[in-house]
Amino acid sequence: MLYFIAGLALIALGVAMLVKPRLFFELTESWKHDGGVDEPSKMWLYSTRFGGVMCVLAGIGGVIVPFLPQ
16 A cells, blocks of 8 residues: 555656656755756756656556555
């Protein structure tokens, strides 16, 4: 059951990273820059979206694991 719940959380996180990568920039990186940088670089956006895809795939794996035969 834990794998299923963690899988759903990873899927939700991954989808959010895919759809709103700028939100993750605001939450994780914007405080590190003092006024000059308001936008993330294109590479940062691509890597965040790639991380979102990886989270979704790991989440799908976590959702599938409880249903696999022992």
